[in-house]
Amino acid sequence: MDRITELEKVKSCSTQFVLAINDTLNVISGKWKLPIIGSLLYGKKRFKELEREIPRITPRMLSKELKDLEANGIVTRTVYNSIPVMVEYELTISGQSLHEVLEPMIGWGLQHRKTILGMRYNVV
Amino acid sequence: MDRITELEKVKSCSTQFVLAINDTLNVISGKWKLPIIGSLLYGKKRFKELEREIPRITPRMLSKELKDLEANGIVTRTVYNSIPVMVEYELTISGQSLHEVLEPMIGWGLQHRKTILGMRYNVV
């Protein structure tokens, strides 16, 4: 009985956790989100600066992804009423704090690649 | 000049990092990967057990995702030559170590949701 309630607790908990993980995944998955976030980690940027820094991105995708990131509270968009208009994109606090999640992903990715390569020689 | 080489170093580094992050993302993104990994965190499971534990998954998707996870070194597939055959799926060490990356994602997801909700009252 103890083990069953434990399991139930774990399961209901993990449902909440899966939701939180999915929230995080929605913010960073897709082909262009990481390059954009990575580019903004070193300071605010204008539209054309991002376009130049991210090879092969189309303005359509850049516009779309920036809107998405803004809607999700990851970047802020500031329009200056200079002539012609200037628009700057900047990471929010939440956006900056993404490094907490990106760092372990880097660690795991590098380690996993090593493990996979190692398996070719050590196993079978 | 110092600052330029610094920037170049940072950029070439972050390219490597983006690759590592994408390796990680490929392993956990998609609709069914997390439920499957979550289900296997508590021990090895058979095909039908997974099918029953994961609501609404079709056998096609379960089969496909398990193959994918196996190809990526996240789960192992063991066939017992009992009659009828029994097949068991289990997380590899790499698969188990994914909790290192999932935990910060849970943390960030929960915190981010709080931040977003808080903004409605504190800002504007």
Next chain:
DNA sequence: TATAGCGCTATACTTTGGTATAGCAATAAC
């Protein structure tokens, strides 16, 4: 007047991810 830069949007298309439904070969239970 023409060319180029800025910050995008519109339209149409392809590719990828996921769904729905059916069925197979083997065996066990009724």
Next chain:
DNA sequence: GTTATTGCTATACCAAAGTATAGCGCTATA
């Protein structure tokens, strides 16, 4: 002999994600 279970695969389809290409209104520069 009929039904059910296991561990899948085949076929067809649909929706989301991403690509390609063009163009807009504005202004500065030559």
